[in-house]
Amino acid sequence: xxxxxxxxxxxxxxxxxxxxxxxxxxxxxxxxxxxxxxxxxxxxxxxxxxxxxxxxxxxxxxxxxxxxxxxxxxxxxxxxxxxxxxxxxxxxxxxxxxxxxxxxxxxxxxxxxxxxxxxxxxxxxxxxxxxxxxxxxxxxxxxxxxxxxxxxxxxxxxxxxxxxxxxxxxxxxxxxxxxxxxxxxxxxxxxxxxxxxxxxxxxxxxxxxxxxxxxxxxxxxxxxxxxxxxxxxxxxxxxxxxxxxxxxxxxxxxxxxxxxxxxxxxxxxxxxxxxxxxxxxxxxxxxxxxxxxxxxxxxxxxxxxxxxxxxxxxxxxxxxxxxxxxxxxxxxxxxxxxxxxxxxxxxxxxxxxxxxxxxxxxxxxxxxxxxxxxxxxxxxxxxxxxxxxxxxxxxxxxxxxxxxxxxxxxxxxxxxxxxxxxxxxxxxxxxxxxxxxxxxxxxxxxxxxxxxxxxxxxxxxxxxxxxxxxxxxxxxxxxxxxxxxxxxxxx
Numbered sequence: 106x107x108x109x110x111x112x113x114x115x116x117x118x119x120x121x122x123x124x125x126x127x128x129x130x131x132x133x134x135x136x137x138x139x140x141x142x143x144x145x146x147x148x149x150x151x152x153x154x155x156x157x158x159x160x161x162x163x164x165x166x167x168x169x170x171x172x173x174x175x176x177x178x179x180x181x182x183x184x185x186x187x188x189x190x191x192x193x194x195x196x197x198x199x200x201x202x203x204x205x206x207x208x209x210x211x212x213x214x215x216x217x218x219x220x221x222x223x224x225x226x227x228x229x230x231x232x233x234x235x236x237x238x239x240x241x242x243x244x245x246x247x248x249x250x251x252x253x254x255x256x257x258x259x260x261x262x263x264x265x266x267x268x269x270x271x272x273x274x275x276x277x278x279x280x281x282x283x284x285x286x287x288x289x290x291x292x293x294x295x296x297x298x299x300x301x302x303x304x305x306x307x308x309x310x311x312x313x314x315x316x317x318x319x320x321x322x323x324x325x326x327x328x329x330x331x332x333x334x335x336x337x338x339x340x341x342x343x344x345x346x347x348x349x350x351x352x353x354x355x356x357x358x359x360x361x362x363x364x365x366x367x368x369x370x371x372x373x374x375x376x377x378x379x380x381x382x383x384x385x386x387x388x389x390x391x392x393x394x395x396x397x398x399x400x401x402x403x404x405x406x407x408x409x410x411x412x413x414x415x416x417x418x419x420x421x422x423x424x425x426x427x428x429x430x431x432x433x434x435x436x437x438x439x440x441x442x443x444x445x446x447x448x449x450x451x452x453x454x455x456x457x458x459x460x461x462x463x464x465x466x467x468x469x470x471x472x473x474x475x476x477x478x479x480x481x482x483x484x485x486x487x488x489x490x491x492x493x494x495x496x497x498x499x500x501x502x503x504x505x506x507x508x509x510x511x512x513x514x515x516x517x518x519x520x521x522x523x524x525x526x527x528x529x530x531x532x533x534x535x536x537x538x539x540x541x542x543x544x545x546x547x548x549x550x551x552x553x554x555x556x557x558x559x560x561x562x563x564x565x566x567x568x569x570x571x572x573x574x575x576x577x578x579x580x581x582x583x584x585x586x587x588x589x590x591x592x593x594x595x596x
Contacts, residue, residue: 230524232555234531234566234577238511238518239549242570246543249505254494257458257482258400261502264408264475265572266541268401269502277383277397278482281452282326282349283460284391286403287372289342289419290410292357294375296338298415304338313356325351325392339419340428346416346450347425347436354390365389379405394456400479407462407477411448420448420464437488438463444499445476451488459483459491465499469540470508472573478502505542511549511570512537518568519577521555523586530580531565539570547571559583 251270253259258273298304314332321327328350330336336344341357344350358368365388372386381402387395410416423441424433437451440463449463460483465476478498483490512518512533519531541547553566559579566577 232521232523232557232583234551234553234555235520235522235528236518236549236551236568237520237530238537238568241546241548242509242511242539242541243546244507244509244541244543248544249501249542251501251505252497254480254483256484257480257491259478259480259494259498260400260404261476261478261498262404262408263502263506263540263572264477265569266545266547268404269505269542271401273400273482275383275399275401277385277399279394279454279457280391280396280398280403280481281454281457281460281488282351282391283398283403283450283452283462283479283481284386284389284396285345285349285354285452286406286410286450286462287375287386288354288357288368288389289346289416290406290413291368291371291375292342292361293413293415295361298338298342300414300418302339307336307338307341307356307360309334309336309356310359313352313359316355317352320351323392325390327352330356337428339415342415342419343422343425346419347422348434349437349451351390351392355388358389376402376406379409381405391452391457392454394454398481400481403462403479403481404477407464407479411464411475411477417448417464420450438492439489440492440496440499444496444503446499449492449495451492453488457482459485459488461488461491461495463492463495463499465503467503467506469506469572470510470538471536472508472538472540474506474540474572476502506540507542508538508540510536510538517580518575519551519566521565521579521583523557525586527584527586529583531577532580533568534564534576534578537568537570537575538573540572551577553577555583557583557585 249269251261253270253272256273258271258275258278260271261269263269296304309330309332311332313330314334317327317329326349328344328348330352336353341353344353345357355365358365362368362371368389369386372389373384376384376386381398384398384402384406385396387393420438421441422436423438424435426433438446438449438461440446440449445465445467447464447466449461452460458481460479460481462479463477465478467474467476476499478495480491480494480498483494485491514534514536515532516537517530518533518537521529521531523529537549539547539549547570549568549570551566551568555565559565559582561579561581561583563579563583564576565579565583568575568577
């Protein structure tokens with residue numbers, strides 16, 4: 106561009122032709138190499154030119170100034186590029202994931218080991234016995250009609266089966282000497298007597314001897330004790346139960362409890378324990394009419410007494426034989442030895458009439474069966490009327506009993522359950538035979554506390570079928586549950 110064209114006064118003049126020549130850039134002065142930028146040096150930004158001056162302010166590089174003469178272009182500055190965001194490396198994330206996975210794996214292994222150890226350490230369940238045959242048997246037909254006495258009360262009970270029947274109501278009636286069953290039971294409970302042993306020697310008190318004349322006047326049954334007489338415990342109980350000695354009954358009460366009143370309190374407490382709700386005792390001999398009971402209550406008492414070995418031995422004697430010689434004295438139970446009768450106790454007073462409690466054992470199809478009965482309030486001049494009535498009842502009851510074999514010997518009738526799904530069969534050591542009478546349903550069950558381990562053939566329980574009890578033996582070895590069963594068990 107020609108600067109003359111812009112001068113004043115030359116607007117109309119024709120411009121002389123000017124021969125153009127190539128543009129030659131002015132020589133450039135070599136600049137020293139810029140030192141690396143220093144963050145501490147303040148950067149001066151380019152300022153705009155001053156209008157109309159044709160000049161630009163000098164640009165500072167931080168170390169020197171370059172004048173801007175308009176002929177030379179300032180060195181081009183590279184544009185400032187924004188720094189890309191720094192992305193986290195994927196490698197630390199992969200390492201974190203691997204570390205967390207390892208921790209989870211270790212925790213799972215620890216938990217698994219704990220669960221396995223816990224399952225194996227936990228005690229295994231206690232084995233139980235389960236029945237493998239029917240749990241009851243019903244005998245077809247109608248219940249038997251027993252020859253019940255026309256007066257008073259009566260009851261017949263079969264051990265393991267229940268009450269076969271009763272008659273005469275449930276009103277309490279005087280017991281007479283049947284009360285001595287309770288006297289003997291209470292004394293033997295607190296002073297046990299070994300089978301066949303005479304027991305300790307007891308001394309008769311002067312008080313008992315002094316009461317003999319009064320008792321004779323009332324026509325009581327007596328042994329006839331004397332002051333300071335020596336009696337063994339067994340002989341005292343024989344006199345009580347066989348010849349029904351009232352003097353010995355009152356002396357036993359004093360020997361046991363210190364006084365008759367204290368002993369009578371024990372008799373009534375025992376009656377309550379046995380469920381004899383219609384029974385009340387006022388004396389240890391039964392002579393007092395205030396001592397009352399029922400046939401059904403007396404059955405409950407005799408059932409308990411027949412479980413005492415010394416009692417069953419004594420009531421199975423026909424006569425009392427005194428120590429040191431002397432004449433034997435017959436008892437009143439003339440049924441003893443007939444119809445399976447193995448014991449009993451008679452009683453009679455004018456107020457009570459004839460009373461009798463009895464026990465009979467009968468084998469029915471090889472099953473030992475105990476029959477307990479009582480006859481009360483028979484209007485007869487002695488206890489003989491009650492004994493005779495009992496004989497008819499015993500005969501009829503034994504005739505009504507029948508039996509059915511539920512399983513033969515060796516049959517698998519039960520099993521041991523280990524509680525973890527394993528079972529071991531149990532065989533009957535004898536035929537499983539149930540006894541009953543027409544119209545009766547008899548439950549069948551099992552008893553026993555089997556071990557965790559036992560050899561084949563070992564007895565581990567029994568099956569009960571009414572009056573029958575049959576041992577159970579292992580059909581094979583009984584083993585504890587395997588480790589796998591213990592490991593995968595639930596609950």
